[in-house]
Amino acid sequence: MLVFIIKRLAAGVILLLAVSLVAFTLLYIGGGDIARRLLGENATAEVVAQKAQELGLDKPFFAQYFDWLSGAIRGDLGNSWFTSQAVAVDLSSRLPVTLSIVVGAVVLAAIVSVVLGVLAATRGGWIDAVVQFISVIGFSIPNFLIALALVIVFAINLGWFNATGYVTFATSPAGWVASVTLPIIALSLATIATVTQQIRGSVIDAMSRDYVRTLQTRGLSPRIVVLQHVLRNAGGPALAVLAVQFIGLLGGAIVIEQIFALPGIGQLTVQATTLGDIPVVMGVVMITAIIAVIVNLAIDLAQAALNPKVRLS
Amino acid sequence: MTAVDLPTTVPAPIARVSLMRRLVRRPVALAALIFLGLVILVALVGPFIAPYGPNEGSISDILAPPSPEHLLGADSAGRDVLSRLIYATRISVLAAALATVTSLTIGVIAGLLAGYYRGWFDNVSSWFTSLIMALPGIVVLLAARAALGPSVWLAMIIFGIILSPAYYRLVYAAVSGVRNELFIDAARVSGLSDTRIIGRHILSVVRAPIIIQSAIIAGIAIAIQSGLEFLGLGDLTLPTWGAMLNDAFINIYSAPWLMLPPSLAISLTCISLTLLANGMRDVLERTVSVRRRTRRAVTTATGSVAAVTTSLSTSGSDLLVDDLEPTASATDAAPIVHGEDEFSASKGGANLLEISGLRVGYDQSEGPDIEVVHGVSLTVRRGEIHGLVGESGSGKTQTAFAVLGVLPRGGRVTAGTISFDGLDLAGGPQQARSYRAVRGTRISYIPQEPMSNLDPSFTIGYQLVQPLRHTLGMSKKDARAKALGLLERVGIPDPQRTFDAYPFEVSGGMAQRVLIAGAVSTDPDLIIADEPTTALDVTVQAEVLDLIRDLQHERGMAVLLVTHNFGVVADLCDRVTVMQNGLFVEQGPVRTILEHPEHPYTRSLLDAILDEGPARPPWVELEGTRR
DSSP, rough: OHHHHHHHHHHHHHHHHHHHHHHHHHHTTTTTTTHHHOTTTTSSSSHHHHHHHHHHHTSHHHHHHHHHHHHHHHTTTBBBBTTOBBBHHHHHHHHHHHHHHHHHHHHHHHHHHHHHHHHHHOHHHHHHHHHHHHHHHHHHHHHHHHHHHHHHIIISSOSSSSSSOOTTTTTTTHHHHHHHHHHHHHHHHHHHHHHHHHHHHHHHHEEEEEHHHHHTTTTTTTTHIIIIIIIIHHHHHHHHHHHHHHHHHHHHHHHHHHTTTOOSSSHHHHHHHHHHHHHHHHHHHHHHHHHHHHHHHHHHHHHHHHHHHHHHO | HHHHHHGOOOOOHHHHHHHHHHHHSSSSHHHHHHHHHHHHHHHHHHHHHHHSSSSSOOOGGTTOOSSSSSSSOOOTBBBHHHHHHHHHHHHHHHHHHHHHHHHHHHHHHHHHHHHHHHHHHHHHHHOOOOOOOSSOHHHHHHHHHHHHHOOHHHHHHHHHHHHHHHHHHHHHHHOOOOSSSSHHHHHHHHHHOHHHIIIIHHHHHHHHHHHHHHHHHHHHHHHHHHHHHHOOOOTTOOOOHHHHHHHHHHHHTTTTGGGHHHHHHHHHHHHHHHHHHHHHHHHHHHHHHHHHHHHHHHHHTOHHHHHOOOHHHHHHHHHHHHHHHHHHHHHHHOOOOOOOHHHHHSSSSSEEEEEEEEEEEEEOSSSOOOOEEEEEEEEEEEEEEEEEEEOOTTSHHHHHHHHTOOOHHHHHHHEEEEEEEEEOOOOSHHHHHHHHHTTTEEEEEEEEEGGGOOOOOOOHHHHHHHHHHHHHHHHHHHHHHHHHHHHHEEEEEEEHHHHSGGGGGGGHHHHHHHHHHHTTTOOEEEEEEEEETTSSSHHHHHHHHHHHHHHHHHHHHHEEEEESOOOHHHHOOSSSEEETTTTEEEEEEEHHHHHSOOSSSHHHHHHHHHHSSSSHHHHHHHHHOOO
16 A cells, blocks of 8 residues: 555656646747737847846756756745745635635535435436436536626625625624635635536446345445445545546636635735736646646545555555 | 348448438438538538628628618628628538548547558557647647647647547448458468458448447547637637637627627537437447347347347348237137146245246337237246246246246237236336335245346455345344355355355356356246256256255245256246247146146257257156157
């Protein structure tokens, strides 16, 4: 088991290095003359050269990359070109906001999907029809449209929630809940659609297994058979889908944060993208990749806990 | 079994022609197709029908509400919303097409190469895939936008690359599956070049899933493109649905109606693409599900179940012909029921299980139910072993499942009674309660395939202990002690080790002993054993049969033994019921059936057994007397 974790960690580190190298190459070389772009067409060549030197852009590419990498390993992701603020500091102050809505959406999606998926698979009938309907809606309509609809109905018309703004948990737990509820719902709908379908499918599949019939003949109640045996065997594929969804939600959060004016990573990313603030963009790419690696590791461990075949091999 | 195999060889061109025709017959898919056709039409002729130019605005019209002049109103720059919507349609369609074509090209080519040639290409591709999967698409797009500037087309090409693993996986899996099929070998041997093999045989397999995937990808591309524009990160000179939404969102309080046109355009297009994909999947999945079921049915060799599921999902045309013909002739003749002989009369006590006129049918979405058991009657007495014999597909397993109340989904007892020690088990409102009272405690089950009948996620010990605790209410400690004792009784050398093991860690013979231990653990009155030795090695078969006989003797249980093997019948049974095509054709004491079979079907079964190999002892004396 320990070997397994170490292997996965090593693979994760290699993946992070690869992501950083590719991203750095694209961002710093793909952008052409960065200093010129930052200063505009009217700047003189001297000023541009000075700017390039100031930002370290005059060094050979690999020297730039290793500067960045050695800083990154120590937790220093450089400074923003526009605000001069340390990227790592900026990111870490915004991360809790983004994680609240992403983790909230994952947890909500997991709970709702298990309930709906199991009901759709075991009861069929109108529950199944409702689930299919939700799935089509959730899967096809982009999350920002869902968010807009929620804002119009629940914040503007009904006034149940604030349309925008963020309250930290420390300031007021109730305010925090009120500020993240709509974003979490908007974010989770697509995941609910996908994961419910997955659970429905794998529960139906697991229900048709021979051992389920045998367990029934042993006198176990349908509830125990479904909740213990079927769900556990159906859980593996659902977890794998949830992992992919988690990473997708990090992206979805960028748009959602914009709509609800939440001061998370997404807002920072959009600003940095518009301005061409490369160090910040690079930092966002890395923090996302790190979260992805951690999530995948956690899911692998959960798979091992769920499935003895994984655990014992 | 040939009849069952037929549906796998549906020729691909026919499937494609009927795909379109079958899609059009589904109202939802048809509506989606019509809407998408309309969208594409608007994209094509847009500039000719738009009343104004996309960026043509006048200050006097700023945020003008809908009017005859501006049917959908005007936006914050006084531009006509309808015209912008029309122009934006073209950009959305082109953008979606660009992303889809890019990812299709990359994904399919890489998937074909990696799947067909494997080797380093395979490694590189899977590495690239996991690299792409590590980042959310939008983060990559934003990074690209930061470095390369705003461009819808560039963004869509990059997005196409990001999405290409979806096609890659699809094609790779299909190619890997097909690659080692015999017909590919045959094609290779007959001198076809690799390109032709890939083109003709492999692409035809993946074509349908690729079409479905494309509809999904196009939807995702439209969603993400409008998402980027909505964030204000797109090319502001172009009219796009996302940019219109952005403008509307800014003016949400002053001109809320602006939200509607772009929202509807985006959602309806995306929903239509999803519904179209779902429709295609529904149409195509019929054949796919038949394949899957057929394969499983063949491997487990439960012919009757295979017959049912296949006939259900292929509307049963080819199979029913097969089934009905002998049935018709058999219905004419009444079953032959022999009287008791001195052996069978002395064996066993009062009737324990009485099945009379049992019919089992399966619901079908279209047309009438399919009946697989057409009126079977038999009785099992206390302490006797009753053999239920017949070839695959004769309905014997269905009869056994009906008694246990575990018919597969859609199956039910349509007529007749099953009475267990006075309890009515077939139908009626009391059925669930009756089963709760007897199943697992008084009736239990030994399945055919040991490995697939143990839950791979739980230890063997847990699967023995859990029913004891639930049905008999035993304490954990007592149940554990009893389970260990049972494992020892069924001849498992190291009970503790097996108790702690997972099912996949023991051999098939051991697993079957575990299942037998589970079946007898609650001291039932009746055990239903469904081909308990068929899946086992020949050497293990005899041991398991001996074990069942010993346990039956020791505990005085009745056994309903489902088998196709007359050797097993001769070895164990007191009385026999012979089934053919869902009907019972002959019934009587084992000696009578073996020595004086009257029904031609019984005779042919007995003949078939003798051809199989060395006969078991009772058969030697039968040899001379039989005809």
